[in-house]
Amino acid sequence: MSTAYQSAKEQFAVWGVDTEAALATLAATPVSLHCWQGDDVDGFENASGNAGSGCVATGNYPGKARNFAELTADLDQVAKLIPGPLRLNLHANYATDNAAKADRDALTIEHFASWVDWAKQRGWGVDFNPTCFGHRHAADGFTLSNKDAGVRRFWIDHCIASRRIGAGFGAALGKPAVTNIWIPDGYKDTPADRFAPRARLQESLDAVFAAKVNPAHNLDAVESKLFGIGVESYTTGSHEFYLGYAVKNQIGYCLDAGHFHPTENIADKISSLLLFVPHILFHVSRGVRWDSDHVVALDDATKDMLAEVAQSGAMDRIAIGMDFFDASINRIAAWIIGARNTKKALLMGLLQPRTKLVAVETAGDLASRLALQEDAKSLPWGAVWAEFCVRNNTAPDGSWLPAVKAYERDVLSARK
Numbered sequence: 001m002s003t004a005y006q007s008a009k010e011q012f013a014v015w016g017v018d019t020e021a022a023l024a025t026l027a028a029t030p031v032s033l034h035c036w037q038g039d040d041v042d043g044f045e046n047a048s049g050n051a052g053s054g055c056v057a058t059g060n061y062p063g064k065a066r067n068f069a070e071l072t073a074d075l076d077q078v079a080k081l082i083p084g085p086l087r088l089n090l091h092a093n094y095a096t097d098n099a100a101k102a103d104r105d106a107l108t109i110e111h112f113a114s115w116v117d118w119a120k121q122r123g124w125g126v127d128f129n130p131t132c133f134g135h136r137h138a139a140d141g142f143t144l145s146n147k148d149a150g151v152r153r154f155w156i157d158h159c160i161a162s163r164r165i166g167a168g169f170g171a172a173l174g175k176p177a178v179t180n181i182w183i184p185d186g187y188k189d190t191p192a193d194r195f196a197p198r199a200r201l202q203e204s205l206d207a208v209f210a211a212k213v214n215p216a217h218n219l220d221a222v223e224s225k226l227f228g229i230g231v232e233s234y235t236t237g238s239h240e241f242y243l244g245y246a247v248k249n250q251i252g253y254c255l256d257a258g259h260f261h262p263t264e265n266i267a268d269k270i271s272s273l274l275l276f277v278p279h280i281l282f283h284v285s286r287g288v289r290w291d292s293d294h295v296v297a298l299d300d301a302t303k304d305m306l307a308e309v310a311q312s313g314a315m316d317r318i319a320i321g322m323d324f325f326d327a328s329i330n331r332i333a334a335w336i337i338g339a340r341n342t343k344k345a346l347l348m349g350l351l352q353p354r355t356k357l358v359a360v361e362t363a364g365d366l367a368s369r370l371a372l373q374e375d376a377k378s379l380p381w382g383a384v385w386a387e388f389c390v391r392n393n394t395a396p397d398g399s400w401l402p403a404v405k406a407y408e409r410d411v412l413s414a415r416k
């Protein structure tokens, strides 16, 4: 134990905070690494890439993964530089085994056998996502809310297949998957009819969730969005739509930090959601103007959001995943920066002097609340983070980047 950590532990103790308890919770909370940061959401289905439909990675930094071997090598490299437990967040368009023979509506867990083996060897859980974009049946930008019943049926079957694949991962790995549905459906310009697509989406989701999938192995979630590139005026799967749907049907809600108005406070939503939905999935991300997918920074929005998670008393009902894709910088570094920041923000939240703050608030002493909130910001959380890195045999801040540079020189630069 370093002297810096010993001193930090004592300082936090004065504030009534047990750093060992915070470290134990952090060590028991996995963050789900999104596979799509490694290849700009291209997937393995065709070499041309281009996710399309409101999911756009910008930039042309060399070295992106082009296949299972490269993507898993990159994930292994990334995992070495992130302290504490991880999961994998996988999209359906990353099927590996005999997948060319099956369209998305016919995918099964067998098509992901290599991923099952890979995750099992690492002791990771896997989360899953139907891929409702970058496909001929998504060419007009509508999937589950498409006006064509045949197209809707295709995506319903894909989502059912995905829930079963999630359960397959859950059963094989002994850790339930969260299977999250996001669709790109929407209009660039003002719709004449806002009702009909939402009514169709409700009907499609009812069909998707009517299929029985073992909840011990798979948890469902639905992800809203305010707008996307090319769907600036109307998104079928809006926040209000999915909030209502999740509450009514008691399924999980996915809060993507980049999917709300730029000044909207995501942190404030958590305590309400936990009262009405069984579980929450986070897509930790960073919105910048019209983009929702910048690499996670240790900014106020991220710290506030994960502090609410840390202090919720319901971490067993919360799953933390990440969702960003930046093709303009080294993708390995992007993954590591985002994941370390997510974990740091969670740790900072776990180290908040909650008992003291609630006591003065309850007493109506709101000046003391503000004073304590502000003074607590000077507490040495960085020493606790450094201790977490040491205990997990991971390079602390300021010393992980050379390993990324070496990997870029030795591995990524060979990918032409």
Ligand SMILES: C[C@H](O)[C@H](O)[C@@H](O)C(=O)CO
Pocket: 036, 041, 054, 055, 091, 129, 182, 223, 225, 228, 256, 283, 292, 323
């Ligand atoms: C690739 C993901 O499913 C996608 O990013 C989705 O989660 C989203 O956030 C779209 O904006």
Ligand SMILES: [Mn+2]
Pocket: 182, 223, 256, 283, 323
């Ligand atoms: Mn998302």
